[in-house]
Amino acid sequence: MAAIGATLCPAASFPVHRREEPSQTVLKLKANRIPIVSPRFALSVDRVPESTTTAISPNNGIPSVKVNREEGLLAEKEKRFENKKEKEELNRRSGWRNYLEQSVEIAKPDGGPARWFSPLECGSRLDKSPLLLFLPGIDGVGLGLNLHHQKLGSIFDVWCFHIPVVDRTPFTELVKIVEKTVRSEHQRLPNRPIYLVGESLGGCLALAVAAHIPDIDIVLILANPATSFGRSQLQLLTPLLEAMSGPLSLFPPEILSSLPGDPLRLMLDNLVKGFPLQNTARELMEDFTTFSGSLPVLANILPIETLQWKLKMLKSASAYANSRLHAIKAQTLILCSGNDRLLPSQQEGERLRQLLPKCELRKFEGSGHFLFLEGSVDLVTVIKSASLYRRGKYHDYISDFIPPTPNEAKEAIESNSFINTITSPVMLSTLEDGTVVKGLAGIPSEGPVLFVGYHMLLGLDLVPLVARIFMERNILVRGLAHPLMFTRREKGILPDLSAFDAHRLMGAVPVGPSSLFKLLSSKSHILLFPGGMREALHRKGEEYKLFxxxxxxxxxxxxxxxxxxxxxxxxxxxDIGDLVFDYDDMVKIPPLRSAIEGLTKEAPQLRTDVAGELGNQPVHVPGFFPKVPGRFYYYFGKPFETEGRKLELKDREKAHELYLEIKSEVERCLDYLKEKRESDPYRSIISRSLYQATHGFMSEVPTFEL
Structure with a gap:
């Protein structure tokens, strides 16, 4: 089999984590034998939910909330924003607005214990969907995923943990509650994985539960876990909160919110003077007070006494979880923010990745502590990109694959737009009657279809090929890729797996007979490079030679x-560069030879049973000297039909004859393009730029005559 090139090209390796637009949110609550119902609020009392669900009407439960009432205004403002930070701030405020509006009712004390609920938006999902249990952060409300409910609910059975404001259940008891739920659901559906999504305090809770039940199939997704609490300044906030309890009691939130300006921030500036961590204190409250109108809700969610209790719980939760990391066997994905002002989350993410056996890391450089409330982060996209979604014991790259949404595909393609722009690809295809045409009209619409071709150096051809077929024909091409994009034999210096998130999101699968079989059986459009890594990492003078x-x-x-x-x-x-330092040059230098051996040792091996050059596929990055960019050319020949030839092609000799015909046709396509590009007046980027400057930068640049 073959791989999608070396896939070491930076231009083809940008992860995408975006969110679909949110819709209105109401909540569906778990049915229970002994419900407590108040005129404005209802939640299950039973801490282990039943398998059935009921919807509470808006008049007797949590009301429907329109979360996009200012969407039109925000859209107009966003068009005027030129600064990226301003856009990020808009997204952050939008997420907080949704959260606060939906928390109005659920945060009111009702005397009940910690329990589970399920949002109404999560009612329609795939068959055999895994269970997702959301464990909230310090707020305890359980609405931290409100921006993600609709998409999560389409592929998961979503339950959210709610810890009432006045609840003082110790951390160890919360662990028992969640553990009891996990055990109960595992016993009911033992073959279904259970996802624990925890943020901050919820991250510690998820780790503690996973350590207690290592025999159950659990997947952990931890956003800025508070296991780093002991190294943060949050632990020093207790004296500040004690000082604030007096002044805040003199100014009820209703009064503060009606005052002009930002009275809470002014008050904080006076309160924190003299404290050694005044900046951290201000940042904490700024993250909780995006705008003054939120004060009444925030006062209900986290009054001073509750915040003091939660900080003490954070300390014990962090110590408890850290002491049990050695017992965790669960598959883990850690999401850490680069701009977390409350916890050292990126350093903690790296630490946990080293300590946990099956752990991956995703970094969000511009995000703050409350990651899930930021409009630029889409949890479902993150899960899909990391190939973390599964409905059985193991992830199946075909049956568990969820095609990218239009927005996800657009983001993935735009993240690699640079190579499309500088190479201005020319696409040719062949119609059924043999006519060569510009564009992709000759590509078969119905699968299964197997694209077989030559792989350019470093897999530079991959991004324009997949992007153009998707945009022009709305066909998602599933690439058979080298397994180093999906796993490692050992940790080392190869690019992090997150570098290949966009490939996985767009449907890449590890190359192998079983993958090809499953893709063909599902009538997919499949991309195969028989030359694999040897072809994509060829030597000097070997361009356009098939291996x-x-x-x-x-x-x-x-x-x-x-x-x-x-x-x-x-x-x-x-046309875009010269190969000046190849494998043959590198192995002559002992340090570089050792580096190549190390890289090759890290990556999973292919064709180990093949003798000779094709069985030897060392992983390396050749030296490439860039030129003034030329142009890429793609030529799809006439399809070879195999329908009705199953018995004939069972004969190895007949199959080999067809194989040689296909190989010869690929070589003919290469020769055709090399000859025809000589007559392309827009082969150079300079001539293409002049054409677009005259005809518009979005105009398609012509090429040679057919």
Whole structure:
């Protein structure tokens, strides 16, 4: 089998974590044998939810809230924003607004214990959806995922943990409550994974539960976990809170919120004077007070006494979770913010990644502590990009794959727009009658379709190919990729797995016979480079040379499903740079040879049973001297039909004949493009730039005549 190149090209490796637009949110509450119902609020008393659910009407439960009432105004403002930080602040405030508006009713004390509820938006989901338990941060409300409910609810069974404001259940008892729920649900559906999504304090809670029940299939997603509390200045806030309790009692939130300006910030400036951590104190309250109108709600969620209790709980929770990290076996994804002013989250994320056996890390450089309330972060996209979603014991890259939404695909394509812009790809395809046309009209619409072609240096051809087919034909091409994009044999210096998030989001799968079989059976459009890494990391003078194995690896399997095989050629790497320092040069230098051996040892190996050059695929990054960019050219030849040839192509000799025909057609496509590009008046980026300056920068640049 083959891989999607070396995939070491930075231009093709940007993760995407965006959010779909939120819609109105109301809550669905878990049914229970002994409910407590108040005129404005209802929650389950039973701490272990039943499997059935009921919806509470707006008049007898939590009311529907319109969260986008200012959406039009915000959209107009966003168009005028030129500063990225201003846009991030807009997203942050929007998330806080949704959270605060929905917390009005649920935060009111009702005398009940900690319990679970399920948002109404989470009612329609996939078959056999895994259970997702959300464990909130210091607020305890359980609405921290309000921006994500709709998308999460389409693929998960979502329950949110609610800790009432007046509840003083110790941390160890909260662990027991969550553990009891996990055990109960595991016993009911033992083959279903259970996701624990915890933020801050909830991260400690999730880790503690996972340490207690290592025999249960748990997936941890931790956002800025508070296991770093002992190294933060938050632990020193207790004296400040004691000082604030007096002055705040003299000014009720209703009065403060009606005053002009930002009275809370002015009051804080006076309160924190003289404290050694005055900046941290102000930042804490600023994160909780995005605008003054939120004060009444915040006062209900976190009165001074509750905040003091929660800070003490954070201290004990951090110590408890840290002392049990050695017992955790769960698959873990840590999300850490680069602008977390409350906890040293990025340093903590790196520490936990070293301590936990199956742990990955995703960094959000411009985000603050309350990551899930930021409009630029989409939890479902993060989960999909990390290949973390599964409905069984193991992730299946075909059956568990969820296609990208239009917004996700747009973001993924735009994140790699640079290579599309500088190479201005030309796409040619072949119609059924053999006519070569500009564009992709000749590509078959119905699968299964197997694209088989030449792989340019460093896989530079990959991004324009997948992007153009998706944009022009609305076809998602599933690439068979080198397994180093998905796993590591050991930790080292290879690019972090997060570098390949965009590839996984767009459907890349680890190359192998089983992956090809499943994709063909699902009638997918599949991308295969038989030359694999050897072709994508070729030596000097080997551009446009095929390194295909002797065996016809894919022909007989394609015939089994009646797939169309589309050969194609791609050229242009020699127009954007010269290969000046290749593998043969590097192995002559002992330190570089040792580095190559180390990289190769980290990556999973392919074709270990193949003798000779194709079985030796060392991982390295060749020296590449850039030129004034030329242009990329793609030519898709006429499809080879295998429908009705299943019995014929079972014969190895017949299959090998077809294999050689396909290989010859790929070489013909390459020769055709090398000849025709000589007559392209817009081969140089300079001539293309002049054309677009005259005709508009969004105009399509012409090419040679066919």
């Amino acid at each position: 295909w194995p002797e065996q016809s690896e894919f022909v007989r399997m394609a015939a089994r499903f009646g797939a169309k095989i589309v050969p194609f050629g791609t050229i242009g790497e020699d």
